[in-house]
Amino acid sequence: MGNDSNRVTRRVFGAGVVATSLAGVAPSFAQGTPKRGGTLVATWGGGEPQACYVPAGGGSSPTFSSSKLFERLGSRTMEGKFQGELAESWKPAADFKSYTLKIRKGVKFHDGKDMTVDDVVYSVSEIWKKYAAASALTDFAGITAPDVDTVVMTFNTPIPEFFFSSLLCGNVNYIVPKHVYAGSDPVTNPANNAPIGTGPWKFKEWVRGSHFEYVKNDAYWRKDLPYMDRLIIRYVRDPAGRAAAMEAGDIHIGVFNPVAPPDIKRLTGTGKFVATPKGYEESVWSTTLECNMRNPVFAKREVRQAMFHAIDRNFLAKTIYYGYARPGTSPIYSPNKEFYTTDTFSTAFDPKKSAALLDAAGYPKKADGKRFAVNLLAAGWFTENGKIGAYVKQALEDVGVAVNLSVPDRPTSIKRIYTDYDFDMAISNQANPSEPVPSTTQYFTTDGIKKGVPFRNASGYSNPEVDALVEKIKVETDPAKRKALVFQFEKIITIEAPLLPMLELESITVASTKVQNHSNDPNYLAATWYDIWLAS
Amino acid sequence: MQRFEFIGRFARNRGALIGAVLILVVALMALLAPLFFPVDPLRIVGQPELWPGEDADFPLGTDSLGRDMLSMIVHGARATLLIGLFASAVATVIGVGVGATAGYFGGWIDEIAMRAAELFQTIPNLIFVLTIVVILGSTLTNIVIAIGIVSWTPIARMTRAEFLSLRDREFVQACRAMGMGDLKIIVAEILPNALPPVIVLSSLVVAGAILFESAVSFLGLGDPNVASWGRLVGDGRQLIRSSWYICAIPGVAIMITVLCLNLIGDGLNDALNPKLRDR
Numbered sequence: 085m086g087n088d089s090n091r092v093t094r095r096v097f098g099a100g101v102v103a104t105s106l107a108g109v110a111p112s113f114a115q116g117t118p119k120r121g122g123t124l125v126a127t128w129g130g131g132e133p134q135a136c137y138v139p140a141g142g143g144s145s146p147t148f149s150s151s152k153l154f155e156r157l158g159s160r161t162m163e164g165k166f167q168g169e170l171a172e173s174w175k176p177a178a179d180f181k182s183y184t185l186k187i188r189k190g191v192k193f194h195d196g197k198d199m200t201v202d203d204v205v206y207s208v209s210e211i212w213k214k215y216a217a218a219s220a221l222t223d224f225a226g227i228t229a230p231d232v233d234t235v236v237m238t239f240n241t242p243i244p245e246f247f248f249s250s251l252l253c254g255n256v257n258y259i260v261p262k263h264v265y266a267g268s269d270p271v272t273n274p275a276n277n278a279p280i281g282t283g284p285w286k287f288k289e290w291v292r293g294s295h296f297e298y299v300k301n302d303a304y305w306r307k308d309l310p311y312m313d314r315l316i317i318r319y320v321r322d323p324a325g326r327a328a329a330m331e332a333g334d335i336h337i338g339v340f341n342p343v344a345p346p347d348i349k350r351l352t353g354t355g356k357f358v359a360t361p362k363g364y365e366e367s368v369w370s371t372t373l374e375c376n377m378r379n380p381v382f383a384k385r386e387v388r389q390a391m392f393h394a395i396d397r398n399f400l401a402k403t404i405y406y407g408y409a410r411p412g413t414s415p416i417y418s419p420n421k422e423f424y425t426t427d428t429f430s431t432a433f434d435p436k437k438s439a440a441l442l443d444a445a446g447y448p449k450k451a452d453g454k455r456f457a458v459n460l461l462a463a464g465w466f467t468e469n470g471k472i473g474a475y476v477k478q479a480l481e482d483v484g485v486a487v488n489l490s491v492p493d494r495p496t497s498i499k500r501i502y503t504d505y506d507f508d509m510a511i512s513n514q515a516n517p518s519e520p521v522p523s524t525t526q527y528f529t530t531d532g533i534k535k536g537v538p539f540r541n542a543s544g545y546s547n548p549e550v551d552a553l554v555e556k557i558k559v560e561t562d563p564a565k566r567k568a569l570v571f572q573f574e575k576i577i578t579i580e581a582p583l584l585p586m587l588e589l590e591s592i593t594v595a596s597t598k599v600q601n602h603s604n605d606p607n608y609l610a611a612t613w614y615d616i617w618l619a620s
Numbered sequence: 621m622q623r624f625e626f627i628g629r630f631a632r633n634r635g636a637l638i639g640a641v642l643i644l645v646v647a648l649m650a651l652l653a654p655l656f657f658p659v660d661p662l663r664i665v666g667q668p669e670l671w672p673g674e675d676a677d678f679p680l681g682t683d684s685l686g687r688d689m690l691s692m693i694v695h696g697a698r699a700t701l702l703i704g705l706f707a708s709a710v711a712t713v714i715g716v717g718v719g720a721t722a723g724y725f726g727g728w729i730d731e732i733a734m735r736a737a738e739l740f741q742t743i744p745n746l747i748f749v750l751t752i753v754v755i756l757g758s759t760l761t762n763i764v765i766a767i768g769i770v771s772w773t774p775i776a777r778m779t780r781a782e783f784l785s786l787r788d789r790e791f792v793q794a795c796r797a798m799g800m801g802d803l804k805i806i807v808a809e810i811l812p813n814a815l816p817p818v819i820v821l822s823s824l825v826v827a828g829a830i831l832f833e834s835a836v837s838f839l840g841l842g843d844p845n846v847a848s849w850g851r852l853v854g855d856g857r858q859l860i861r862s863s864w865y866i867c868a869i870p871g872v873a874i875m876i877t878v879l880c881l882n883l884i885g886d887g888l889n890d891a892l893n894p895k896l897r898d899r
Contacts, residue, residue, distance in 0.1 A: 324860065346862040403668045403685060464840060467858065471685055473844060478663055489844045490758060 118600065118617040123314040125334060127326055128609065129341035132319040136290060137279045139215040139270045141256045144340065144515075144609060149296055149317055151610040153194075154281035155259060157185065157204070158252035160366055160606050164421050164518075166249040170199065170259050170282065174252070180242035180561040187233050191305045193261045194286045201229035206262035208237065211270055216256045219522045220247075223558075241559045244566055246422065250519035253366070255610050284310040284614035295319065304614070311617035327351060330594065336618060337595040337602060339363070339609045345406035351594060358597055361408070361590045363608030368417040369515045370585035371400075371409075371472060377544040377582060379508050381456050386441045388581040391509065392431035393438035394483045395476060397586050404471045408592060412585030414574045415528070419588075420518045423570045429578040438483045449484045457486035458508035463497035469511050472586070476511065502538040514539060514585075517607070520570055525554045527583055545582035629891040636887020639880035646877055650698040661695035661847040662687060669863050683852065683866050684859055692847045693873055699848040700830055700877070703764055707829035710768025712822045715775025720806050720814075722776070723783025734780070737773045745770045749832050753841050760843045763836060767829045775821050782814035816892035820885050827881035834874050849874050 128148050135142070137150035157171035168174075174185040191199040208227045212218075225238040251257065259282065264275050278287050284306070285298035295318040300310055318335060320326045327343040329335045330351065335342075343351065351357040375382040375391060382388055397411035410418070414428045442448075447455040458480070462473030470491040477487040492500060500506040516523045526532035530551050532541030553573050560566040578584065593603050598619045605611035631637050659665070668686040670678055680689035722733035740748075752766035786792060787810065795805050834850025836842055842851045849870040856866030 323858065327861070344858040346859055350861065462844075467840070470840065470844060471855075474662060474685065475664065477845075478660075491840065491844045492758070493754060493841070496754065 118311045118615075119619060120311050120617075121313050122618050123316060124312050124599070124616060124618055125316045125318055125336050126613075127318050127320055127329075127335050127338045127342055129323070129326075129338065129343075131321060132293065135276045136287070136296065137256075137258075137276045139211055139256070139276070140218075141216060147255050147610050148339070150256065150258070150279060150281075151283075152285040152298055152315060152317075152613055153279045153283045153287055154256075155283050155612060156253055156257055157187075157259065158249060159611070160253050162362070162365070162604060162606055164606075166253070170204075171252065174248070176243070176245055176248065176561075180244070181240075182236055182238040183243070183248055185235050185237070187235060188305065189233055191282050192303045193282055194280045194301060195261070195264075196303075197261065197263060199259065199261075199282050201232060201235050203259055203262045204235050205229050206266060207259045208235075210265070211260055212254075212257055215270065216258070217251060217254055219526060220251055220254070222522075242561050244559075244561045244563070246563065246566070247519055247521060247558075250517060253607075254517075255367075255607070283612050285315050285612075293319075306614055310614050315613065315616075323347070330357065330596070333596070337593065337599050337616075339593045340591050342594050345408055348406075348408075348592060348594060356597055357594055359592050359594045360603050361592055363593055363603035363605060363611075364591040365419045365606035366517045367515050367591075367607045367609065368419050369513060369589040369591055370412055370417060371466075371469065371587045371589060372412075372512050372514060372583050372585050373476070374510050374512065374543040374583035375581070376505060376508050376510070376542075377546075378505060379458075381447070381458070381508070384445045385580050386445045387447065389431050389579075390438040390441040390445070390483065391480065391485075392581055392584055392586075393434045393441065394479045394485075395586060396433040396479065398433070400472055400475060401587055404468050404475070405587065405589065408590040409587040410590070412588045413578070415524055415577045415583075415585065416520060416570065416574055417516065417585065417588045422518050423520055423567060423574075425571045425574055427571060428574050431578065431581060431584065435479075435483055442483065442485075453484060454486045455484040457488065459506075460487050460489045460509045460511070461497065461500055461507040462489065462491045462511040463494070463501065463513065464491045465494040465497065466513065469513070472511055476509075498538045501542050502540065503536045505535075505542060505544065510542065511586075512539075512542075513589075520573070521554065521558055525557070525573070528577055529554050543582040545580070547576075547580065550576060550580075626891050630887045633883075633887040633890045635883040636890070639883030639887065642876060642880045643884060646697050646880075647701060649694050650701050653694045653698050657688070657691040657694055659691070661691040662845075665691075669859070669866075671863070672865055672869070680869055681865055683855060684863070689852075689866070689869055692852055693849070693870060695847045696849045696852060696870065696873070697877075699760070699846045700833065700850075700874070703760065703767070703833045703848070704826040704830040704881075706764045707767035707771065707832070708822050708826040710764060711771035711825050711829075712775055712818070714768060715772035716779050716811070716818060718772065719776035719779025720783055720811065723780035724787055724802065724806050724810065726784075726787075730780070733776070737776050740770065741773050743770075746832065746835055749836060750839065750841060753836055758841050758843050760846055763833060763843065766836075767832045770832075771825045771828060775818060775825065778821055779814060779818055782817065783810055786810045786813055817889075820889045820892065823881060823885040823888055827878045827885070830874065830878055830881070 130145050133145035133149050135146060138146040141147060155170050157169060158166055159169050160166055170188050170191060172186040172188050174183055176183050187201050187204055193199055205227050213221050213224055223240045225240050227235055227237045229235045261280050264280055265273055277290060284301050284304045286301045288299050289297040295316050298315040300313050320329055323344045326338055327347040330338060348359045352359050375388045401409040401411060414424065416423045418424050442455055449455055460473060460477060462469045464470060473489045473491055477489045480487050501510050501512060527541050528545055528550055530546040533544060534540045553569060557566060557569045560569055595602055600617050600619055601615045664686045665688050666678055666682050666686050668682060668684055670682040672681040674681060678688050680693060683689060718733050722730040748770045749766045752769060753763055756762040792805060792809060795809050833848060834853065837848050837850030838854035840854055842848055852870040853867050860867055
């Protein structure tokens with residue numbers, strides 16, 4: 085593994101950031117009692133959502149805004165343990181084809197109605213199955229409520245416990261009020277823009293183009309929480325504007341890279357802010373490079389490997405991400421405690437090997453010094469992607485591949501990569517939780533090739549061996565055996581290289597040192613923030 | 621003789637002279653770029669974010685990726701000037717064509733042409749350019765076409781006005797009486813007389829085109845395979861608080877060039893406008 089030494093330094097670097105942030109927080113923790121009342125203003129490193137809540141997910145923005153109002157059945161701790169939220173506990177049947185869940189009692193929706201098992205049954209069968217978790221619930225058979233506090237979910241095949249628990253924590257796998265959604269089209273229900281949930285925060289107002297205002301839910305089931313009276317989610321279009329607003333004290337916390345990397349150091353340097361990479365363990369972002377298998381040039385896997393060998397991922401991590409990234413070594417990312425392995429095929433930077441592989445594959449340099457030409461598309465939704473495109477163009481040209489780079493805007497990029505397949509190589513991004521099925525696997529399986537569905541298998545890679553392996557991973561209920569199968573999957577994918585993460589990105593939360601109890605959930609952007617408070 | 625008079629009148633405007641000299645320097649820079657910097661300007665050659673003067677190899681420093689700023693500025697002059705000239709040429713050809721036809725024939729042709737021009741004028745220019753570039757794709761040719769399409773209307777109106785005042789003059793009537801065809805009258809007789817103010821306007825369109833291209837590139841919609849000044853400003857925007865020179869250097873280059881082109885426009889106006897001859 086050529087990247088191992090570097091991995092250590094990246095980790096150490098990350099740890100350094102955490103350490104400074106904790107040092108900044110520590111005195112406030114020592115003060116003990118959380119302060120009650122006040123208004124917290126939060127933002128994130130993106131724009132306003134299309135709706136406050138989108139049943140199918142709709143990306144990070146609506147997930148961020150809706151997750152403060154709705155709750156899930158379960159959540160994961162920073163240590164990786166699953167814990168109950170609206171469900172108190174769950175356990176599988178002996179054959180793993182059904183799960184029994186105990187539902188929390190005494191929980192009320194924001195409109196004063198009780199949350200019951202009917203709401204759970206409705207949410208799972210009508211919202212999860214059809215929208216929120218449609219690709220994960222392919223083998224879902226049904227859900228019943230035998231009891232006032234019990235529901236039973238049944239499946240056509242055995243379902244591994246880790247998969248099931250992860251499902252309960254899924255980004256937008258919320259329990260929504262049946263009395264609001266039943267009989268309507270959930271996608272267009274007006275309540276999506278003024279959601280009624282069970283969460284610690286109640287929707288008050290959405291001033292479009294500016295902010296959401298949420299107020300404390302006095303009837304929240306966690307007694308005496310939340311601490312604060314109001315939560316404002318403000319949207320600022322420009323990273324520099326966010327940095328200025330934070331410095332002015334107008335915004336207290338920004339999740340998911342609110343400011344440009346050079347500004348992170350500047351802000352933390354004042355001693356008034358902390359920056360931490362914690363809180364993204366269940367939503368690790370990567371920058372990927374994929375080869376379009378529809379182009380016969382990429383038929384041989386050696387050619388695809390050669391593309392990756394030509395690229396210096398350490399350079400990208402250091403220069404373009406200012407160290408807030410590390411080279412990717414596997415389709416499963418390194419913070420994944422359950423399934424990450426270093427026993428993968430390495431396509432580390434080695435231009436000589438790249439050239440040799442291309443020669444051997446039947447693409448020697450022609451008279452003009454070029455082997456073949458490719459259209460490289462860098463998805464323009466992150467500025468960094470365009471810069472990576474510029475570097476990848478140069479790196480590939482160094483091994484004799486002529487590159488025409490384009491950096492289209494977000495809608496055009498999505499259309500060209502995931503609908504028209506109009507690219508030879510594409511630079512895109514994905515964010516995955518620990519459970520590899522289906523979010524990671526659908527980039528590689530044949531059933532993941534879904535024309536027009538963004539963030540699926542766009543390379544067109546189809547391999548019966550991989551398909552069969554993923555089917556086994558889906559139904560293997562023995563954790564150790566399942567782990568071994570996922571390791572095997574990682575090895576095959578890194579050898580085949582239809583799409584690989586070039587970089588794992590370190591997402592950063594920047595917060596004022598006054599903000600307490602933050603970054604304490606492995607998917608903090610999508611957490612409910614019930615325990616956050618602001619020191620004076 | 622006449623030519624010297626023209627140059628003399630042009631040079632009497634000191635600003636225009638300075639502008640012309642500076643533009644000449646920029647043009648030379650653009651022409652000789654491959655001689656001084658044979659390597660692709662978009663190549664990463666050094667450490668990222670070296671300040672100007674920090675390293676003798678890179679007198680103007682390096683950008684966020686480690687590309688040589690000086691090389692990008694010099695090569696950028698090429699892209700920027702070419703875009704300006706070609707966009708202006710596109711706008712002038714469309715503008716003169718439409719304006720001459722409308723002005724010469726009048727009537728319903730004039731009505732249609734001018735309504736069309738108004739339609740174009742009511743659409744905010746930058747938004748229109750961005751729309752065309754997004755639809756056609758971000759390549760150099762498409763950007764040139766897009767800028768040409770939004771910039772032709774003032775030229776068309778100016779040409780039409782000149783044609784309206786010239787089409788009934790005696791010399792034109794004489795040509796008609798001799799049986800000369802419409803096309804020949806337009807191209808050979810009226811156009812040369814209508815051209816001076818149009819040339820002034822075209823020189824200003826060059827400046828406008830450079831600003832349009834900068835704005836398009838600044839917003840990240842420029843051709844990523846070409847080093848242009850606007851793109852450099854856009855790339856440096858994120859770093860404006862820490863490494864402001866990445867924005868400032870190409871920004872100054874754009875400012876100087878556009879200013880010089882405007883000065884040249886003034887000088888041309890002085891030189892070509894007979895009424896100002898004896899000022």
